[in-house]
Amino acid sequence: MPSIKEPIVERNIWVIIESLNGEVQEISFTLLAAGRRLANAFGTRLQALCLSGEEVAFGGQLGVADEIVVMQDPTLAGFNPGSWNRSLKALFDAEPPRAVILGQTTIGSDLCGFLAEHLQLPVVSSCHQVLEGEAQAEYRSLFAGGKVYADGPLPSQGFVLSMIPGGVQAEEGKVEKEVPVRTFPVPAPDADAEKIRFLGFLEPEAGDVDIAKEEILVAVGRGIQQENNLVLANELAKALGGEVCASRPVVDQGWLPTTRLVGKSGKQVKPRLYLSLGISGAPEHLEGIQKPELFIAVNTDEGAPIFEAADYGASVDLLELMPRLTEKLLVPS
Numbered sequence: 001m002p003s004i005k006e007p008i009v010e011r012n013i014w015v016i017i018e019s020l021n022g023e024v025q026e027i028s029f030t031l032l033a034a035g036r037r038l039a040n041a042f043g044t045r046l047q048a049l050c051l052s053g054e055e056v057a058f059g060g061q062l063g064v065a066d067e068i069v070v071m072q073d074p075t076l077a078g079f080n081p082g083s084w085n086r087s088l089k090a091l092f093d094a095e096p097p098r099a100v101i102l103g104q105t106t107i108g109s110d111l112c113g114f115l116a117e118h119l120q121l122p123v124v125s126s127c128h129q130v131l132e133g134e135a136q137a138e139y140r141s142l143f144a145g146g147k148v149y150a151d152g153p154l155p156s157q158g159f160v161l162s163m164i165p166g167g168v169q170a171e172e173g174k175v176e177k178e179v180p181v182r183t184f185p186v187p188a189p190d191a192d193a194e195k196i197r198f199l200g201f202l203e204p205e206a207g208d209v210d211i212a213k214e215e216i217l218v219a220v221g222r223g224i225q226q227e228n229n230l231v232l233a234n235e236l237a238k239a240l241g242g243e244v245c246a247s248r249p250v251v252d253q254g255w256l257p258t259t260r261l262v263g264k265s266g267k268q269v270k271p272r273l274y275l276s277l278g279i280s281g282a283p284e285h286l287e288g289i290q291k292p293e294l295f296i297a298v299n300t301d302e303g304a305p306i307f308e309a310a311d312y313g314a315s316v317d318l319l320e321l322m323p324r325l326t327e328k329l330l331v332p333s
């Protein structure tokens, strides 16, 4: 356990940046935005921490942080939990944090338990929103695909915050400004280091269409109801000059191949237009969407979390909307 060397109020807020192939991932900006709000509320500094096996292109985009701390070493490549835990332990033993913010992603979920145990801090999971609050900083967590939420004050003794996308907007965390960069030494591998080794990163198959490269995507979810209705989505996508992709239930039913899946277990997409039809907005789905220029959501449930992530929303029946929209698009102007 780290020794307590200073009053907790002087400790900093740390955000664990996620990168892939040297590029900062979208979730990192949501974490930075939340971190900035909390650093302001607590009157502490915001530290962006980047562990990686290769050089990461920050491109001056992490300007919302007060400092970037880099731990770079081949043993950290591709996320090796043993090496990452050992490195985080070395850093946080030397510089105990007030709070650590990470994504509720594959990497973040793996680190969360270790950090909470090592730092002896409580975890606030599935956090969707943080508010500075008048008296105390507060969180809102979403569960059951956004149908249940929990609000509360953030624990005053410090915390590990595991965040889902969709609530705090990533744009708020993207600030172009150069900030000081410091390196922290990566500890030498121990006897356990060889037990888990990173062998390589497998890209999902592109399939007939590579949705990761498409500029216009019509995304269908369970709200499409039947496989037969996919023809309407395909016609709409064609009229828009785009392609159809899907949430997991549609792929699990075998109505579309896994190459069309967006999200945690599928592809990361970054289209200009993302038109989501009958998708509730679960964090595992939103994790696959890098901020599109225009995000439109259609869902009969006005309270669906997808509306918080979207720029525009319509609470209408997608089965009525799709043929009408296609018809309008095909009328020569």
Ligand SMILES: Cc1cc2nc3c(=O)[nH]c(=O)nc-3n(C[C@H](O)[C@H](O)[C@H](O)COP(=O)(O)OP(=O)(O)OC[C@H]3O[C@@H](n4cnc5c(N)ncnc54)[C@H](O)[C@@H]3O)c2cc1C
Pocket (backbone or CB within 6 Å): 145, 220, 221, 222, 223, 224, 246, 247, 248, 249, 250, 261, 262, 263, 264, 265, 266, 277, 278, 279, 280, 281, 282, 283, 284, 285, 288, 298, 299, 300, 301, 304, 316, 317, 318, 319
């Ligand atoms: C480890 C793990 C990994 C996962 N990976 C992924 C992933 O990569 N991608 C992914 O998508 N999910 C993933 N999931 C599943 C995810 O948690 C959700 O269950 C899933 O995204 C829900 O899909 P959905 O929004 O289509 O369905 P639902 O949550 O059932 O939502 C359907 C929505 O359709 C609306 N609707 C119904 N009828 C209509 C209508 N006629 N018109 C308009 N709206 C209508 C409803 O109001 C509802 O909001 C993963 C889960 C786990 C645990």
